[in-house]
Structure formats: C-alpha cells, structure tokens
Amino acid sequence: MNLETPKKFAGLKHQAHQVAANYFRPISRKYDKAEHAYPKELDLLAALLDGMNAGSPDAIGATSASKRGAAKSLExxxxxxxxxxxxxGVMELCWGDVGLLLAMPRQGLGNxxxxxxxxxxxxxxFxxxxxxxxxxxxxxxxxSAAIRTTARKDGDHYVLNGEKIFVTSGERADSVVVWATLDKALGRAAIKSFVxxxxxxxxxxxxLEKKLGIKASDTASISFSDCRVPAANLLGNPEVDVQKGFAGVMETFDNTxxxxxxxxxxxxxxxxxxxxxxxxxTFRFDYAKPLLAVNHAEATLYRLEAEWEAARLLTLKAxxxxxxxxxxxxxxSIAKAKAGRVANEVxxxxxxxxxxxxxxxxxLLEKWARDSKILDIFEGTQQIQLLIVARRLLGKSSSELK
Incomplete structure (x- = not known):
C-alpha cells in the first residue's frame, strides 16, 4: 500500500478542499444556528458534483463506495x-463542515x-x-441484529411495519434504505434492506430531533404502517441464506x-x-525537540497530531x-473506532x-467539538466496533462473544 495520495485523485481532493474552504465554512455557523432549515446553497453544489461524477468510475461521492469493479487480487x-x-473527498469536505456534508443531496449513507x-x-x-x-x-x-421492523411478502410487494429513529436526512431525502427482517425466527440471516x-x-x-451537533443535517424518526414496497426494491439477493447469516447486509458497513x-x-x-x-x-513547533523539552500544551498538540495520523492511515487502509x-x-471497524475516538479527543x-x-x-472550534461526538456513535458505537474487532481476532461468532 502506497501511503501517498494517488496522483489521479489529486484534482478531486483539491476541488473538495476548495468547496470546504470557500463554500462550507462561510455558511457553517449560519446553519448551526438555524437547525432544521435546509441549506439551499447545497442544491447548486450537489448539481456540480453530479456533473463531475457523471461517467467517472472514480467519482468523489458516496455512490462510488463499493467493492463492485474492485481488483480481485493483487496479481x-x-x-x-x-x-x-x-x-x-469526505475527509476534505468535513474539514469544512460535517453537518453540511451529511445534508448534501445524493451523498448520504443510504447512497x-x-x-x-x-x-x-x-x-x-436508483x-x-x-x-x-x-x-x-x-x-x-x-x-443492528435486534431489528424488529418486519417485511412480509405479499405478491409483488413487501409490507413493512415498524419504527426507525435517528435517520440522517430522513425528512429531506427522496428515499430511505430501511433495514427489516423477513422472519424473526431466522434471526440475523433474514434481515434485508429495502429502498x-x-x-x-x-x-x-x-x-425531527434537536441535536448537540451536525445541526445543518435533519435527523428524523419514521414509522411504517402496512407500507407496501415493490419487491424489486429489496437490495441485492432476496433469498435468506442462513449459512451466510448477517454478512450480506453487513457488507454495507464495510464500505460506509x-x-x-x-x-x-x-x-x-x-x-x-x-x-x-x-x-x-506562542509555540515554535520544533519537532526535532523531544516531548520532555517542550511545554505541556505543545507536547499535547504533538501527541494529538500523531494520533490523528494513525487514524488517517488506518482509514485509508480500510x-x-x-x-x-x-x-x-x-x-x-478498527478505522471507525480509532477515528471516532481520536476526533472526540482532538x-x-x-x-x-x-x-x-x-x-x-x-x-468554529466549539462547533467542531460538538459535531465530532456523533462520529463516535453512528454507524456503530466505539464499544460495538471494539466488539467486532475482538470477534474477528478471536474467531468468535456474535453469539459466542457478546
């Protein structure tokens, strides 16, 4: 693995940084104070990103996060x-504002x-x-395996019943990818996702939730009552594979x-x-000096920078x-656990x-401190990530190690 940014992505990375600095930062505080107000400025930016990504196999947005078309082996x-x-792209855009990125049309985790x-x-x-x-x-x-929202097959449709909470962009988005179970008796293996x-x-x-941070993004609770969804909207394979278990739907997390x-x-x-x-x-930022030779505040900053670099490299590897x-x-999971904890501390x-x-x-320092907390919680908390890592290292199943 080469630790340098690939040259072919240099332009995309530069463009994303420019968006963060000149587009996100100027309106960051405005939408932090106006919770639940949709940032209209994002419409033009989203259209520009759609144009940049059209026909590109190496797009900058969430829709490019997939193992489809990946190299099958290093050979x-x-x-x-x-x-x-x-x-x-996400790293650079969140240097500008996390909430605005999460509010960006067609760039959500559902995509x-x-x-x-x-x-x-x-x-x-789609x-x-x-x-x-x-x-x-x-x-x-x-x-995630304790999901109780049900999906019952009825002809060419599935009928969904249940409630979902903390859905990012749940009100504004065109559609919602809903996790539901086809058969509670079959446990994890029966959980599928529906658009x-x-x-x-x-x-x-x-x-709509009132939140500590990422206020530019709406967070909704959604109920489903005999909601009929076309069977063709079940993502991926509709068959329940008990041997594969929860792995099919969990592949989403490997990318998100x-x-x-x-x-x-x-x-x-x-x-x-x-x-x-x-x-x-105040500081001279002399990295040649040992930590014991600088003041405590300066040493703290150096340690934070080292932790950040470790989290960055783990994330790039994943x-x-x-x-x-x-x-x-x-x-x-290692990257998510490390980066979430480091962001909170930093x-x-x-x-x-x-x-x-x-x-x-x-x-904006106080805003970034508030925004960062959610990043250690959603997509699986710090504790859940550590549990997943332990299971992988020890070769234990979820029932064997809880």
Missing part, C-alpha cells in the same frame, strides 16, 4: 478506486448502501436518488464505516489546523482494501488549548 494489479476517492449491495438493475434505477439510511430502532441500541420512496402510503416522518471514519479525520484536521494557527505566536476486494470488516483538546477563544462562537 491483477493494485487498484485505487471508488472507495478511496470517496474517502479522500453508499445502495452502491455497496444493489444489483446492476437497481444501481441504474441512480440520481437521494437516499437516507434507516437502521436504528427504539430499544435496540447499537445491536422506500418518500410518499409511499404507510410511511410517515413522526419527529471508512467514510464515517473519514468524516472524523476531516473535522479533527480542521481543529488541529486552526489551533496551530491560533498558537503560532478503503484501499475495499477497492482491492480484500475482506475489510475488521479493518473498517476537537475537545483543541478547545482546551485555545482557552477562551476555543469556547466561544467567534471560533
């Missing part, structure tokens, strides 16, 4: 593809889910849709968890950059493995290092 040659390009598991016909049919992802339910916590379009009878948004880790990398980098700028007249069709479930410590400046609304 076929190393591939730097859609997962890596999506990750690099990444479709890209990860949809068949070729579904990819074409091209251009803006998809949210609905997994979490009341009382299930972080256990449900807004306006489908029986689907209704019941509540590195992206969430990339969001954490981006906001942490923003905090480090701004803190260095604020302290440039995306690179997906591009090269290598099993990356463990690495995706953003809070940067507020502390900047003192009164970091705590006030004159600086």
């Amino acid at each position: 076929e040659g190393v591939k730097n593809g859609g997962n890596l390009s999506a990750l690099l 990444a889910a479709i890209a990860a598991v949809a068949n070729d016909e579904q990819l074409q049919r 091209s251009g849709t803006w998809a949210a992802m609905a997994i979490t339910e009341p009382g299930t916590g972080s256990d 449900v379009e807004h306006g489908t009878p029986g689907m209704s948004v019941t509540r 968890r590195p992206l969430v880790a990339g969001m954490a990398i981006g906001v942490a980098k923003a905090s480090l950059d701004r803190t260095r700028e604020l302290l440039k007249d 995306a690179w493995m997906a591009d090269n069709k290598q099993p990356n479930s463990k690495e995706a 953003t809070l410590k940067c507020v502390e290092l900047a003192g009164a400046l970091g705590y006030g609304e004159d600086e």
Whole structure:
C-alpha cells in the first residue's frame, strides 16, 4: 500500500478542499444556528458534483463506495478506486463542515448502501436518488441484529411495519434504505434492506430531533404502517441464506464505516489546523525537540497530531482494501473506532488549548467539538466496533462473544 495520495485523485481532493474552504465554512455557523432549515446553497453544489461524477468510475461521492469493479487480487494489479476517492473527498469536505456534508443531496449513507449491495438493475434505477439510511430502532441500541421492523411478502410487494429513529436526512431525502427482517425466527440471516420512496402510503416522518451537533443535517424518526414496497426494491439477493447469516447486509458497513471514519479525520484536521494557527505566536513547533523539552500544551498538540495520523492511515487502509476486494470488516471497524475516538479527543483538546477563544462562537472550534461526538456513535458505537474487532481476532461468532 502506497501511503501517498494517488496522483489521479489529486484534482478531486483539491476541488473538495476548495468547496470546504470557500463554500462550507462561510455558511457553517449560519446553519448551526438555524437547525432544521435546509441549506439551499447545497442544491447548486450537489448539481456540480453530479456533473463531475457523471461517467467517472472514480467519482468523489458516496455512490462510488463499493467493492463492485474492485481488483480481485493483487496479481491483477493494485487498484485505487471508488472507495478511496470517496474517502479522500469526505475527509476534505468535513474539514469544512460535517453537518453540511451529511445534508448534501445524493451523498448520504443510504447512497453508499445502495452502491455497496444493489444489483446492476437497481444501481441504474436508483441512480440520481437521494437516499437516507434507516437502521436504528427504539430499544435496540447499537445491536443492528435486534431489528424488529418486519417485511412480509405479499405478491409483488413487501409490507413493512415498524419504527426507525435517528435517520440522517430522513425528512429531506427522496428515499430511505430501511433495514427489516423477513422472519424473526431466522434471526440475523433474514434481515434485508429495502429502498422506500418518500410518499409511499404507510410511511410517515413522526419527529425531527434537536441535536448537540451536525445541526445543518435533519435527523428524523419514521414509522411504517402496512407500507407496501415493490419487491424489486429489496437490495441485492432476496433469498435468506442462513449459512451466510448477517454478512450480506453487513457488507454495507464495510464500505460506509471508512467514510464515517473519514468524516472524523476531516473535522479533527480542521481543529488541529486552526489551533496551530491560533498558537503560532506562542509555540515554535520544533519537532526535532523531544516531548520532555517542550511545554505541556505543545507536547499535547504533538501527541494529538500523531494520533490523528494513525487514524488517517488506518482509514485509508480500510478503503484501499475495499477497492482491492480484500475482506475489510475488521479493518473498517478498527478505522471507525480509532477515528471516532481520536476526533472526540482532538476537537475537545483543541478547545482546551485555545482557552477562551476555543469556547466561544467567534471560533468554529466549539462547533467542531460538538459535531465530532456523533462520529463516535453512528454507524456503530466505539464499544460495538471494539466488539467486532475482538470477534474477528478471536474467531468468535456474535453469539459466542457478546
């Protein structure tokens, strides 16, 4: 694995950084204060991204996060593809604003889910849709396998019943990728994902959450009451494979968890950059000196930078493995766990290092500290990621290690 950014992605990365600096940052505080107000400025940007990505196998958005078309083995040659390009773009855009990225049309985690598991016909049919992802339910916590929303086959349709909470872009998106079980008795193996379009009878948004951070993004609760969904909207294989178990639908996370880790990398980098700028007249930033020879605040900043770099490299590795069709479930969870924890620590410590400046609304440091918390929670909490890593290392199943 080459640790340098592939040359073919340099232009995309530069463009994403320019968007973050000149488009996201100027409106960041505006939509932090206007929770639930849709950022109209994103419509033009989303259209530009759609144009940039049209016909490109290495697009910058969530729709390129897939193992489809990945190199099957290193003998076929190393591939730097859609997962890596999506990750690099997410890192740069979240250097600008996490909430605005999550509010971006057609760049949601639901789009990444479709890209990860949809068949070729579904990819074409859902091209251009803006998809949210609905997994979490009341009382299930972080256990995705405990899903109680049901999907009952009825002719050419499935009938969905249940409730989903904490759905990012749940109100604004065109459709929602809903996780539901075909048969509770079969456990994890029967859980499938369905694309449900807004306006489908029986689907209704019941509540919008007020949140600590990422306020530019709407977070909704959605109920399904005898909601009829075309059978063709079941993503991937409709057959229940008990041997494969939960692995089919969980493939989504192999692609989306590195992206969430990339969001954490981006906001942490923003905090480090701004803190260095604020302290440039106080610190000399002499990396040749040992930590014991500099003051505590300076040593703290150096340690945070090292932690950030470790998280960045782990995240790049997880995306690179997906591009090269290598099993990356463990690495995706390692990256998500490391990056989520590091982002929380970095953003809070940067507020502390900047003192009164970091705590006030004159600086974005306090906003980034609030925004970063969710990145250690959604797509699987820190604790869940560590549990997944332990299972992979020890060769234990979910029933053997809880």
